[in-house]
Amino acid sequence: MSTRRQPTRRAREARRPPWPALALAALATVFFALPFAGLLWRAPWGDAWSIVSSPSARTALRLSLWCSLWATLAATVLGVPLAWVLARVPFPGRGAVRALCTLSMVLPPVVGGVALFYALGRRGLVGRYLDDWFGVTLPFSTAGVIVAQTFVAMPFLVLTVEAAFRQQDTRYEDAARTLGATPAYVFRRVTLPAIRPGLVAGAVLAWARALGEFGATITFAGNFPGRTQTMPLAIYLRNETAPDEAVVLSLVLIAVSFGVLVALRDRYLGDPGRPVG
Amino acid sequence: MTLEAHVVRALGPLALDATLEVADGETVAVLGPNGSGKTTVLRCLAGLLPLDAGRVVLDGEVLDDPAAGVLVPPEQRPVGVVFQDHLLFPHLSALENVAFGLRARGTAKATARRRAAAWLERVGLGDHAGHRPDALSGGQAQRVALARALATDPRLLLLDEPLAALDARTKGQVRRELRDHLGGFAGMRVLVTHDPVDAYALADRVVVLEAGRVTQTGTLADVSARPRSRYIAELVGVNLLAGEGHDSTLALAAGGRLVVAEPVQGPAFAVIPPHAVAVYRTPPAGSPRNVWEAPVADIDRHGDRVRVRLGGPIPLVAEITAPALDALDLHPGERVWASVKATEIETYPA
Numbered sequence: 001m002s003t004r005r006q007p008t009r010r011a012r013e014a015r016r017p018p019w020p021a022l023a024l025a026a027l028a029t030v031f032f033a034l035p036f037a038g039l040l041w042r043a044p045w046g047d048a049w050s051i052v053s054s055p056s057a058r059t060a061l062r063l064s065l066w067c068s069l070w071a072t073l074a075a076t077v078l079g080v081p082l083a084w085v086l087a088r089v090p091f092p093g094r095g096a097v098r099a100l101c102t103l104s105m106v107l108p109p110v111v112g113g114v115a116l117f118y119a120l121g122r123r124g125l126v127g128r129y130l131d132d133w134f135g136v137t138l139p140f141s142t143a144g145v146i147v148a149q150t151f152v153a154m155p156f157l158v159l160t161v162e163a164a165f166r167q168q169d170t171r172y173e174d175a176a177r178t179l180g181a182t183p184a185y186v187f188r189r190v191t192l193p194a195i196r197p198g199l200v201a202g203a204v205l206a207w208a209r210a211l212g213e214f215g216a217t218i219t220f221a222g223n224f225p226g227r228t229q230t231m232p233l234a235i236y237l238r239n240e241t242a243p244d245e246a247v248v249l250s251l252v253l254i255a256v257s258f259g260v261l262v263a264l265r266d267r268y269l270g271d272p273g274r275p276v277g
Numbered sequence: 278m279t280l281e282a283h284v285v286r287a288l289g290p291l292a293l294d295a296t297l298e299v300a301d302g303e304t305v306a307v308l309g310p311n312g313s314g315k316t317t318v319l320r321c322l323a324g325l326l327p328l329d330a331g332r333v334v335l336d337g338e339v340l341d342d343p344a345a346g347v348l349v350p351p352e353q354r355p356v357g358v359v360f361q362d363h364l365l366f367p368h369l370s371a372l373e374n375v376a377f378g379l380r381a382r383g384t385a386k387a388t389a390r391r392r393a394a395a396w397l398e399r400v401g402l403g404d405h406a407g408h409r410p411d412a413l414s415g416g417q418a419q420r421v422a423l424a425r426a427l428a429t430d431p432r433l434l435l436l437d438e439p440l441a442a443l444d445a446r447t448k449g450q451v452r453r454e455l456r457d458h459l460g461g462f463a464g465m466r467v468l469v470t471h472d473p474v475d476a477y478a479l480a481d482r483v484v485v486l487e488a489g490r491v492t493q494t495g496t497l498a499d500v501s502a503r504p505r506s507r508y509i510a511e512l513v514g515v516n517l518l519a520g521e522g523h524d525s526t527l528a529l530a531a532g533g534r535l536v537v538a539e540p541v542q543g544p545a546f547a548v549i550p551p552h553a554v555a556v557y558r559t560p561p562a563g564s565p566r567n568v569w570e571a572p573v574a575d576i577d578r579h580g581d582r583v584r585v586r587l588g589g590p591i592p593l594v595a596e597i598t599a600p601a602l603d604a605l606d607l608h609p610g611e612r613v614w615a616s617v618k619a620t621e622i623e624t625y626p627a
Binding site for chain 1 (some may be wrong): 324325360367368426
């Protein structure tokens with residue numbers, strides 16, 4: 001009897017997670033939670049509402065949401081076809097193109113901003129023609145903020161969506177073709193639904209990255225309240241002059257990001273096997 | 278009103294070069310081992326894979342002809358496909374799956390749904406219209422796949438291993454249902470399978486495909502009575518030997534000779550049923566004209582029947598009873614004597 005029980009108990013113990021992993025995971029969680037706790041502890045709760053409802057704070061928040069949503073849209077419109085080509089169309093130098101298109105993810109954002117300036121600035125490589133021919137000036141404009149955010153955020157969408165395209169079983173697309181569907185119809189009714197979890201995840205990641213974008217924005221678009229001063233810029237500035245306001249605005253930004261991540265994670269980013277919609 | 282196809286296509290190690298003709302109302306089974314190119318034939322007929330050479334003509338319309346630069350894309354072919362694993366769209370209900378082809382061809386939503394519902398009714402799944410594919414059993418999914426393929430009124434229906442994804446328990450019943458539903462479809466049918474039972478139950482005619490080439494065509498009865506390859510012989514469970522006939526002897530390609538009852542001239546096949554092969558411990562004396570010594574390769578018991586595989590230059594399978602095996606006390610590696618009566622051997626020209 002005892003010889004039988006022994007291995008059973010061991011098997012049960014093996015199912016329990018090992019304590020070093022639990023301890024390190026707990027430490028990591030504390031590491032992430034602690035800065036937020038610091039903000040909550042430091043926050044001037046009495047003045048919080050007046051700071052949040054101040055016109056300058058609301059302007060920055062509105063501009064941040066506006067720009068990050070447009071950047072997400074631009075990243076989706078450009079990034080989905082790019083991801084499809086990278087996943088499905090074999091061509092020489094595909095690896096190099098993928099590296100190029102995801103470079104801005106690992107680049108210091110300030111470098112991206114400087115690079116954008118010399119490409120799209122008024123006297124930049126392409127920017128001079130935008131200025132001469134169309135009268136379009138991107139630097140120090142709201143459009144420039146969107147360009148900078150798209151530049152740093154799109155790789156997150158491209159990588160996620162490319163993985164989704166790769167994982168998709170293309171035989172379903174074949175089946176749809178034999179049923180009389182044109183390639184465009186197949187993409188809309190079969191391919192897109194199949195990659196939807198990946199697409200939503202990629203868009204959320206890109207949006208979160210755009211919302212928090214600082215370095216490329218301040219370098220390329222500057223820091224003009226109401227025009228290019230997004231929340232991260234406003235927070236950085238106020239941290240020097242009005243720390244109370246910086247803390248409250250930081251909490252607002254965290255609340256917005258956290259709320260969206262939690263809401264979408266449950267629905268789209270969770271169990272990939274779960275049917276969606 | 279037929280399908281005439283000469284399919285030439287290289288794909289990895291496979292060099293496919295096969296001719297296939299199907300008459301109206303006929304079901305042709307493409308029977309072959311894994312990797313023989315069966316599925317590639319279907320993909321070429323459906324237009325999912327363009328030909329390298331050859332031609333596909335359906336009802337007089339050229340669908341693929343590389344020499345003439347003609348290639349009709351899959352969505353414009355009157356061809357329906359039931360895929361292996363069914364490939365029902367996982368995000369759509371059974372009804373939406375069946376309606377998919379009609380919607381893709383521009384049928385209004387309400388009409389498409391009504392006709393799809395009628396199709397589900399026909400295959401006995403009217404009460405499963407709202408179910409997602411993952412809520413359907415293998416047999417049900419197969420019927421939805423069939424309804425989806427037939428809902429667009431194809432002239433040619435292609436079935437790729439339609440029963441392979443099912444477990445053995447449900448296979449028989451689904452096969453019978455499939456036969457009934459196929460009977461109600463007026464067009465041409467091509468069925469790809471590696472299982473002769475499927476071919477027997479569902480097809481009028483068999484095309485045997487091996488390593489990209491057609492090795493034999495005919496009814497399954499013809500093909501199994503006179504196999505022309507080891508693959509078919511093993512599939513139907515007979516011994517097949519090839520050689521050169523000179524009157525009543527057959528000089529075997531593998532060496533040795535066989536005395537046969539029916540005189541045969543030139544290249545010929547000989548078929549020996551396993552039950553006609555007798556096994557002895559000592560050289561037998563008596564009437565059998567064909568006696569030779571061979572090592573036992575392996576022994577396979579099926580109930581009270583035993584198949585003894587003999588090695589050596591003339592590989593044969595002998596079928597004996599379990600008591601006979603016990604009496605002989607055979608073990609793999611031992612040498613035995615095998616004999617076959619000349620009258621048990623059927624010969625036919627190669």
